Amino acid sequence: MNYYELLFTTITTEDYQQDLLINALGEIGFDTFEELEFGFKAYIPIADFNEEKLIEHLMPYKDMFTFSYEVTLIPQKNWNEVWESNFEPIEIGDKIYVRATFHPAKPQFPYEIVIDPKMAFGTGHHQTTSMMLQLILENNFAGKKVLDMGCGTGILAVMAAKLNATEITAIDYDPVCYESTIENSALNHIENITPLCGSKEAIPDEQYDIILANINRNILIDQMERYAAVLKPEGEMYLSGFYELPDLEIITDEARKYGLKFISHKKANDWVAAKFIK
Ligand SMILES: C[S@@+](CC[C@H](N)C(=O)[O-])C[C@H]1O[C@@H](n2cnc3c(N)ncnc32)[C@H](O)[C@@H]1O
Numbered sequence: 001m002n003y004y005e006l007l008f009t010t011i012t013t014e015d016y017q018q019d020l021l022i023n024a025l026g027e028i029g030f031d032t033f034e035e036l037e038f039g040f041k042a043y044i045p046i047a048d049f050n051e052e053k054l055i056e057h058l059m060p061y062k063d064m065f066t067f068s069y070e071v072t073l074i075p076q077k078n079w080n081e082v083w084e085s086n087f088e089p090i091e092i093g094d095k096i097y098v099r100a101t102f103h104p105a106k107p108q109f110p111y112e113i114v115i116d117p118k119m120a121f122g123t124g125h126h127q128t129t130s131m132m133l134q135l136i137l138e139n140n141f142a143g144k145k146v147l148d149m150g151c152g153t154g155i156l157a158v159m160a161a162k163l164n165a166t167e168i169t170a171i172d173y174d175p176v177c178y179e180s181t182i183e184n185s186a187l188n189h190i191e192n193i194t195p196l197c198g199s200k201e202a203i204p205d206e207q208y209d210i211i212l213a214n215i216n217r218n219i220l221i222d223q224m225e226r227y228a229a230v231l232k233p234e235g236e237m238y239l240s241g242f243y244e245l246p247d248l249e250i251i252t253d254e255a256r257k258y259g260l261k262f263i264s265h266k267k268a269n270d271w272v273a274a275k276f277i278k
Contacts, residue, residue, distance in 0.1 A: 002045070002046045002073065002074065002075050003043045003044060003045055003046060003073075003074045004043070004044050004046055004049050004071055004072070004073055004074065005041055005042075005043055005071070005072045005073075005074045006025075006030075006041065006042045006043075006044070006069045006070070006071050006072075007039070007041050007069060007070045007072070008021065008039045008040050008041070008042060008067055008068070008069045009038055009039040009067060009068050009069070010038065010039045010040070010065065010066070010067040011038070011065065011066040011067065012065040012066070012067075014065070016269040016270045016271070017061070017064060017065045018039070018040065019126075019127075019269065019270075019271070020061060020064075021058070021061055021067065022040065022042070023216065023241075024057055024058065024060075024061065025042050025044075025054075025057075026216070027057070027216060027218075028048075028050075028053055028054065028057050029044050029045070029048035029049070030042045030043060030044045031043065031044065031045075031174070031176070039067070043074070046073070051071075087100045087125075088125075089103045089106075090125060090130070091109070092130050092133050092134060092137075093134070093137075094109070095109060095110050095111055095137055096109060096111045096112075096113065096133055096137065096159070097109035097111070097112045097113070098112075098113045098115060098133075098155070099112065099113075099114060099115070100114070100115060100116060101114060101116050101187065111137070111159065111162050113155060113158050113159060113162070113188060114184070114187045114188055115153050115155055115184055115187070116153075116180070116183055116184060116187060126271075127268035127269055127271045128214050128240040128241050128271050128273060129152075129155060129156070129214060129240075130268070131240060131266045131268055131271070131272075131273035132156050132212060132214050132238060132240050132273050133155070133156065133159055134266065134273075135238050135266065135273055135275060136156060136159045136160055136163065136212070136238070137159070137163070139210075139236065139238075139275075140163075141160050141163035141164060141165040141210065142163065142164040142165070143164065143165075143166055144160075144165045144166065144209040144210050145165070145166060145167045145168075145206075145207075145208050145209050145210075146160045146165045146167070146168045146169070146208060146209065146210045146211075146212065147168075147169050147171070147203065147208040147210070147211045147212070147227075147230065148160065148168060148169070148170040148171070148212045148213075149171050149200075149203070149211065149212065149213040149215065149223065149227070150171070150172055150213055150214060150215035150219070150241070151170035151171060151172045151177060151181050151195070152172060152177050152180070152181075152214075153177070153180045153181065153184050154170050154177075154180060154181030154182075154184045154185055154193060154195065155184070156212045156214065157170040157181065157185070157193045157212075158184060158185065158188045158190055158193070160210070160212070161185075161188070161190040161192055161193060162188070162190075165192070165210070166192065167192055167194070168192060168193045168194070169193075169194045169196060169203075169204060169206075169208075170193050170194065170195045170196070171195075171196045171197070171198060171199075171202050171203065172195075172197065173197065173198055173199045173202075174197075175197055178195050178196070178197040181193065181195040182195050199223075200222070200223045200226045203226055203230055204230075205230070206230060207230060207231070207232045207235075208230055208231055208232065208235060209232055209235050209236070210235060210236045210237070210238070211227050211230070211231055211235070211236075211237040211238070212238050213227065213237070213238070213239050213240075213241075214239070214240040214241045214273070215241045216241045216242060217241070217242040217243075217247045217250065217251060219241075220239055220241065220242065220251060220254075221250070221251065221254045224251075224254045224255055224257075224258055224260070225257075225258055227258075227260075228255075228258030228259060228260055228278065229258075231260070231278045232278070233278055234277065234278060235277070235278045236275065236276070236277055236278075237255075237260060237275070237276040237277070237278070238273065238274070238275055238276075239251060239273070239274050239276065240271070240272065240273035240274070241271075242271075242272055243270050243271060243272060244265075244267055244270055244271075244272045245270075247272070248265060248272050248274060251274070252274075252276075255276050259278055260276040260277070260278050261276060261277050261278075262274065262275075262276055263275040263276060263277055
């Protein structure tokens with residue numbers, strides 16, 4: 001597939017401002033990002049690129065900090081090379097170690113997750129993923145039936161399986177993420193993850209003990225009613241992919257409409273991961 005590469009040069013002292021930009025690009029079809037010292041590269045399939053939409057989407061950030069971009073057509077790219085040059089292993093506390101296949105193992109960590117990220121989001125490098133991993137670690141997944149919505153690489157589903165969840169359904173609307181979840185389940189020797197490709201209509205008519213969803217504010221709001229319908233009474237829901245201000249209150253209000261009560265949240269660089277109970 002042919003891609004456009006947009007080289008963004010950003011002048012900001014706040015890492016989270018660059019994250020805002022990356023998140024905004026993710027909402028309009030950019031699916032791979034490569035961090036650089038003074039900015040980042042963002043990639044989008046040529047069929048999905050619309051410069052007018054891009055300019056409109058970037059407008060709110062123009063007043064916040066300085067950035068510019070240049071567009072180049074990339075006929076072919078070795079995505080594995082992009083990932084290999086970008087992907088450093090990460091440690092989450094002293095319990096979770098996330099590495100790629102090409103990094104050596106660290107057996108001193110009780111939980112190791114091996115990810116072949118390709119073009120799917122979810123390597124643990126993003127604060128939302130690492131906060132979700134921490135939340136999973138702090139809560140009880142043993143014997144639970146779990147739905148992981150917007151599974152990306154399947155990293156959260158893999159962590160839930162390592163904590164002895166019995167059945168995990170992992171859904172993403174991006175076929176690359178669906179394939180990536182199959183591959184990463186196998187890499188981690190996990191057999192109880194059922195990957196599905198689709199959006200909220202793909203959520204099976206079943207009842208789950210726990211829902212995980214690290215997506216973004218608007219999609220979480222759109223899917224909230226469906227999450228509430230498939231969550232068991234007293235079931236737990238962990239959400240991320242949004243900011244403390246103003247999103248947390250908006251999400252909490254939406255959750256309340258469907259009987260989901262806000263319990264607590266974690267915060268990193270303005271990003272939030274929050275726990276709710278039905
Ligand atoms: C921020 S990433 C999170 C990936 C992974 N769960 C993690 O925590 O790192 C969000 C994922 O949601 C998926 N996604 C976005 N909109 C979706 C939708 N409407 N239905 C299902 N998946 C969606 C994207 O393809 C992406 O893989």
